[in-house]
Amino acid sequence: MTTSDSFPRTPHSDQELLRRLEEAEETIRAIREGEIDALVVRKTMDEEIFTLQGGEHSYRAFMETMGHGAAALGAKGEVLYANTVLTTLIEKPLSRLQGQLLLDHFEAPVSLQLKTLLSEAERSGSGASSCEISLVRGGELRHYLASAEPLQIGVVDGWALTLTDLTDRVRAQETMAAEGTARAIIASANEAVVVCDAAGRITHVNAAVLAIEDGALIGQPFHEAIRLEIKDAIGLVSAEELVRMAIAGTEVKSVEAHAPHAPHAKTLLISAAPLSPTSGTNKGCVITLVDLSQRKSAEERQQFLMAELDHRVKNILTLVMAILHQTDDADIKGFKTTFAGRIQALAATHNLLATNSWATLPLEELFKAELAPYIAPSSDRVEIIGHRLELKPRSAVAVGLILHELVSNAVKYGALSTPNGRIVFAVKHSLDGKSAQIEWRETDGPSVSSPLRKGFGRTVIANSLKYSPGGGADLEFLESGVRCVLRIPSEDIVEGSAS
Amino acid sequence: MAQNETTKLILYVAGETPKSLAAIANLERICSEHLDNRYEVQVIDLKKEPRLAREHSIVAIPTLVRQLPAPIRKIIGDLSDAEKVLVSLNVKGAQ
Numbered sequence: 001m002t003t004s005d006s007f008p009r010t011p012h013s014d015q016e017l018l019r020r021l022e023e024a025e026e027t028i029r030a031i032r033e034g035e036i037d038a039l040v041v042r043k044t045m046d047e048e049i050f051t052l053q054g055g056e057h058s059y060r061a062f063m064e065t066m067g068h069g070a071a072a073l074g075a076k077g078e079v080l081y082a083n084t085v086l087t088t089l090i091e092k093p094l095s096r097l098q099g100q101l102l103l104d105h106f107e108a109p110v111s112l113q114l115k116t117l118l119s120e121a122e123r124s125g126s127g128a129s130s131c132e133i134s135l136v137r138g139g140e141l142r143h144y145l146a147s148a149e150p151l152q153i154g155v156v157d158g159w160a161l162t163l164t165d166l167t168d169r170v171r172a173q174e175t176m177a178a179e180g181t182a183r184a185i186i187a188s189a190n191e192a193v194v195v196c197d198a199a200g201r202i203t204h205v206n207a208a209v210l211a212i213e214d215g216a217l218i219g220q221p222f223h224e225a226i227r228l229e230i231k232d233a234i235g236l237v238s239a240e241e242l243v244r245m246a247i248a249g250t251e252v253k254s255v256e257a258h259a260p261h262a263p264h265a266k267t268l269l270i271s272a273a274p275l276s277p278t279s280g281t282n283k284g285c286v287i288t289l290v291d292l293s294q295r296k297s298a299e300e301r302q303q304f305l306m307a308e309l310d311h312r313v314k315n316i317l318t319l320v321m322a323i324l325h326q327t328d329d330a331d332i333k334g335f336k337t338t339f340a341g342r343i344q345a346l347a348a349t350h351n352l353l354a355t356n357s358w359a360t361l362p363l364e365e366l367f368k369a370e371l372a373p374y375i376a377p378s379s380d381r382v383e384i385i386g387h388r389l390e391l392k393p394r395s396a397v398a399v400g401l402i403l404h405e406l407v408s409n410a411v412k413y414g415a416l417s418t419p420n421g422r423i424v425f426a427v428k429h430s431l432d433g434k435s436a437q438i439e440w441r442e443t444d445g446p447s448v449s450s451p452l453r454k455g456f457g458r459t460v461i462a463n464s465l466k467y468s469p470g471g472g473a474d475l476e477f478l479e480s481g482v483r484c485v486l487r488i489p490s491e492d493i494v495e496g497s498a499s
Numbered sequence: 500m501a502q503n504e505t506t507k508l509i510l511y512v513a514g515e516t517p518k519s520l521a522a523i524a525n526l527e528r529i530c531s532e533h534l535d536n537r538y539e540v541q542v543i544d545l546k547k548e549p550r551l552a553r554e555h556s557i558v559a560i561p562t563l564v565r566q567l568p569a570p571i572r573k574i575i576g577d578l579s580d581a582e583k584v585l586v587s588l589n590v591k592g593a594q
Contacts, residue, residue, distance in 0.1 A: 037560070038514075040545060046550060049545050049552075072517075099524025
């Protein structure tokens with residue numbers, strides 16, 4: 001900057017000449033030092049203005065064509081020019097910005113960010129520095145990438161500052177991230193999840209849906225792609241209607257439906273909810289289909305087990321009553337011992353069946369359990385021959401009672417009453433195929449004769465397996481020892497491997 | 500300088516060149532911060548009216564001319580040094 005007194009156009013004195021010379025020198029100095037950026041040139045008739053930076057209009061025109069907010073700033077950050085995008089963003093006309101510090105027109109935190117940005121750009125000397133800023137405009141938060149770069153405008157050192165609107169990109173990224181999260185949630189759900197667009201067409205499904213309906217589902221109307229029958233519904237309620245209600249904004253909860261065309265027919269619990277209800281406009285709906293088949297099956301099994309338990313308790317009580325009535329030892333002590341032994345035999349069979357979940361029981365295991373109180377089943381006095389058989393509960397209870405009577409008798413009077421007596425337990429099939437045949441044979445024991453009285457033991461042996469035409473037992477009191485052949489109905493046995 | 504004489508300043512600029520814009524902003528600041536209200540400022544855009552350069556024999560832009568009080572004084576440049584401007588103008592009311 002330079003100063004001088006002016007003087008009349010026609011010098012009249014040395015002093016005036018001196019002042020004019022001084023002004024000329026100061027003008028030259030100002031030009032040399034870059035303090036001015038325009039000159040007045042007198043042509044023949046008129047003066048003409050030449051700006052020293054040149055191309056001023058071209059760079060402004062260029063800035064205007066940019067889609068981003070852009071400003072040319074002087075060395076102190078004053079606005080030399082700002083394009084329309086930026087002035088609109090700042091909400092002030094260019095005339096009120098020019099010459100003003102741009103940073104004064106932003107909120108304090110953003111102003112500080114931009115100040116730091118300009119400092120970084122100054123330190124780097126070349127190349128653009130950038131940072132992200134957020135501004136609330138029109139009531140919504142918008143995101144911008146601010147970039148600053150040193151700029152030489154004619155004789156002026158300054159800055160080029162641009163603000164690029166990233167809001168759409170940030171939102172797109174957020175939307176993508178949200179969609180990714182939603183997809184992951186849908187994929188990880190155990191329940192079948194179907195997403196439909198506003199027209200009710202399927203846009204997403206997870207793997208669990210394939211257990212209900214396979215094939216190409218995407219793009220299909222929900223009610224056509226996933227065939228459902230709404231339980232106990234009149235004609236007005238259909239899958240199509242449920243989807244329509246959800247899209248319209250009404251949540252539908254826990255409607256029971258049947259999927260007759262599923263690979264395994266299923267009972268389903270359907271819920272449907274509007275998609276993005278907070279955004280104001282429904283973009284579709286989300287439908288979840290919970291498979292009730294397993295739950296139904298578990299409920300049915302529980303009911304079945306309760307009925308079975310009831311049935312078995314009644315049966316066992318009846319059996320206990322029968323044992324009680326037919327245990328006819330004369331003295332009370334003998335009665336107690338005999339009765340308790342029979343009840344214990346019954347309990348032992350029940351325990352073994354319970355251990356095997358009331359499915360089947362290996363015959364050999366039952367045999368060994370009855371022998372165990374008196375002799376080690378592995379003893380060489382005991383021989384087991386033939387096939388392995390698995391008994392169903394009904395025959396297991398009967399065989400358990402029969403074996404108890406046979407073992408009790410053998411211990412009192414037969415092979416197990418002497419040190420050398422032996423028992424052979426042979427399993428074979430009957431010739432007619434209606435039963436499996438088991439032979440109990442005592443040898444090397446005392447001589448045996450047929451008892452005079454037919455007590456409960458013989459009744460049990462004779463009748464326990466007669467619940468079926470193929471079942472029964474024949475007891476013989478041979479001199480060499482007791483022999484009993486049991487016929488177990490074929491419907492109550494499961495074949496095992498040969499032992 | 501007469502005490503009650505108004506200071507009349509004319510700033511010659513050339514459109515919206517950086518130096519012109521800076522000179523306008525700096526002059527506004529100097530006036531508001533350092534001068535009382537007895538001053539008159541006129542901004543002349545020589546790009547629009549180049550002929551007006553003749554009146555004060557303006558050659559370089561921006562140039563600030565103190566037209567009143569006499570004698571006329573010129574300050575060439577963007578007026579970024581406020582103190583120098585005030586000293587050069589020797590205006591009344593300068594704080």
